[in-house]
Structure formats: structure tokens, C-alpha cells
Amino acid sequence: MKIGIIGAGEIGGTLVRQYSKAGHTVKMSSSSGTEKLKNLALETGASAVMLADVVTDVDVIVISIPMIAILKLQKNLLKNTSANTPIIDTCNYYPIRDGLINDIENGMPESVWVSNQLQRPVIKTYNSILYRSLANSGLAKGSLSRVALPISGDDKQSKELVSILVNDSGFDSLDYGSLQDSWRQQPGSPVYCTDLTITQLKKSLERARKDLLPERRELGLKFILKNDPELWMDVVKHNRKIYESDFEVC
Template sequence: MEIGIIGAGNIGRILAERLARAGHDVSIANSRAPETVDASALSTGATAVWAADAAQDADVVIVSVNFGQIAGMAELIAKAPADAVVIDTSNYFPHRDGVIDAVENGQVESEWVQEQYGRPIVKAWNSITTASFRDKAMPTGTAGRIALPIVADDDAQRAVGMRLVEETGFDAFDAGVIADSWRQQPGTPAYTTDLTTEELPAALDRAQRNSSARRRDLMMAVYQERVQADGKEPDPDRQLALTRAMF
């Protein structure tokens, strides 16, 4: 498939490397010039392009930017073919992204993203930390392989997202429609807790919508407390333990 990735941060770079290795024709763009894209993203054959060109002629467009940048991506997404699958990896953190009133007033994050783009999206790869995404990919069928939830309103588009998740080294779990995507957002038991296919359904079921934002903010407060106490960010294992402890 022709895959365009908008966003060359931690997740975007790994996606470019793995999806190109899987045999896809991958283009990746950041907010600057193609020559500024990190070489690691291009190590298996992906091509760096200008952001204005990333979505053109793509079968799949993956947007991997901070939630606060989503509205600014609409012009780029409009360049994608009408039948292109658009996948969003973002999460809303108001301390970083600024307060978005619609989300604060109860709109599901991914529904808000769809409104900005004026087209359906698939939500994937938003429920895993960079460290786990980088270090814990496993071949299909490996015991203990981490499962990632994927949601979309269109069954065929969800299937595309699931295929690509599998190709990046994780079990793909069909988590339903966009209206239920809040179950895999920050502050829920499925978010960055590295669960298997057997464990993930119960975690999604345990999610509590009316408390997820509060738990998201608590998670960030605990994380920052550890940074201040230790003088550095928690290592990946400590970060995972802190997140799991909340649930």
C-alpha cells in the first residue's frame, strides 16, 4: 500500500521504519523540510517528503502529531484521495495541547478529530508508550504479545488499521466504533498498560468515562512527582508499573 505519515516524532518514525520493512511504499513528513526527518525513519526504505505531499495519492494516511495540532492538519488531509484510510494516533492532554472546549464538555476525542477532518478516521497506536512500541514488538503468535485496540466506524477501514498494527509487531484487537474510542484514551485501564489479547477486553470494559479525565490528570501528576523526586523521568518499567498501579 501507499502510506503517507504526517508527523516524524517518536511514534511516526517507528511506524515508517516498520511499515516500510513490511513492504509498503511509505512517505513521511514533519513540519519542516524533508532533509530534517530523522534517518532512523528512513532506514528500511521510507522516503522523506514535504508535509503538503504526504497524503497525496496515499491509500492510507497516518497522522501522528500532538492532539493540539490536529485542527491544523485538516488542509493536508484534504489532499488525500476520498477513499484513503485516515488513521489517528493522538491523545488529548490539556496541559500540553491547550484546552479544547468540545472535548472538555464531553465530546469523544476521536469524534472531534473526525469533525476537524470532515471524514471518518481509524484510531490506532494511541494506547502504547514510545518505549513499549519501540522495544516490545513480537512476531505473530508469540506468547505475551501486547494487544492494541483499534476503532473505526467503517468495518473495512478498521480491518486496514488492524492489518497494519499486526505488521508493526502487536496483536490487533477490534474495539468497535469511534463512539467507544474513549475506552482506550488516557486515564483508562487499557491505556499504556501493555495488556495481551486475553487481558485487553476486560480492561476496555472496566473503563469509566466519567472519571477518565480525572485519572488522566492524576496519572500525569504522579508521573511528574516521580520526575521531581528522582531527578529524571521514570524508566520504562517504572512508568509501566505506575500506570498499572492506578487500575
């Protein structure tokens, strides 16, 4: 597939590596031009391009930037992109970074907000896994302890295509339904950065409680900020504890 990735940081950069390794043709862009992406381009064979070029002539677009930066994307950025091109949204809302976004504070699912800003449907996935897990925990298809990622969105065909990419990056996927229901995979939910298998994921999505999300998001964040980022499995364990997960870490 031809893939355009907006934002080549921790998550976007990891996807550049994984998609390139899986044989896809990848273009990437960031907020500060192409120079900063030179090494990643050399390492992976992906091309570093300007923002306007990353969304043209691609089969799928990935947006992986701080949520508030969605507002900085040019209103006409997608004007030359087919309305059928699936757009993956990996973004999460963290008020400490993004400031307060009233619609989200008032209960609008984060990806519905993103979709409204872009005026395009989006598919939510990769938001619920730490980038270190994304980079290190992928396994071959069929492995019993393979971690699974939820996929939410309103277009079945787009979700099928996105599930191929999730598989190519080393993870199972679970179509969990509409974008309106995608709050179940937001920060503070039992599936958020808890590295679950597909069976565990199904049960945990059911157990998500919207009213608890903000409080639990902040508890998870506090732990991340206090601890060594190298010890990311401790974050997974801690999140499982806060989210009252019944599962042992794989």
C-alpha cells in the same frame, strides 16, 4: 502498502521504522520541512516529503502530531485524497500541551473531535501505547504474551486494513467498535499504556469509566514527568496500579 505519515516524532518515527522494516513504502512529513527527517529517511529508506505530498497516492494515512496541531493542518490538505483512504489517528489530548479543547472537556471522544476537524472518518489506534513499548515490545504473531492494541472506528474495511498494519508492527489488534466508544482507549482508561494481551485488553476495555478519565490521565502524566523516560516499564506498572488493573506485567 503505500503509507503516508504526518508527524515523525516518537510515535510517527517509530511507525516509519516498523512499517519500512515490514516492507511497506513509507512517506513522512513534519511541521518543519524535510531536512530534519534526513537521517530517518537514510536509516529506513522512507521518503521525507512536504505535507501536501504525504497524503497523495497512499493506501493509508497516519496522523501522529500533538492534538492541537490538528487545527494547523490546512483545511484543504485532504482534497486530493480519496474519501476511502483510511486515516489512523494516534493523537491524545493533554491539556498541559494542547490547552483546553472545550468539546473534549465536555465529553466528546477525542477522535470524534479529530474526525470533525478533518471532516473525514478516522480510525483510532496506537494512541494507547507508549512509544518505547511500541519500539521495544513487539512480538511475532502467535506469541502468548503479545501485547494487543484496540482499534476503534466506524468503517469495518478500514479497520481490517489497519489491523494488518498493527500486526506488521508487532502487536495483536482488537476491533472494539465505533469511534463514539473510542473514549475507552483514551488516557486515563485501564488500557492506556498498560501493555495488555488481547484477553486482558477485552476485559479492561469493559472496565473503563468515562468519569474517571481526566483524573487518572493526570495521575499517569505526573508519574511520567517525574521519572526517567528510560524506565518506561515503570510507567506501565504505575498505570496498571492507578487503573486498578488485576494483571501482572507481561
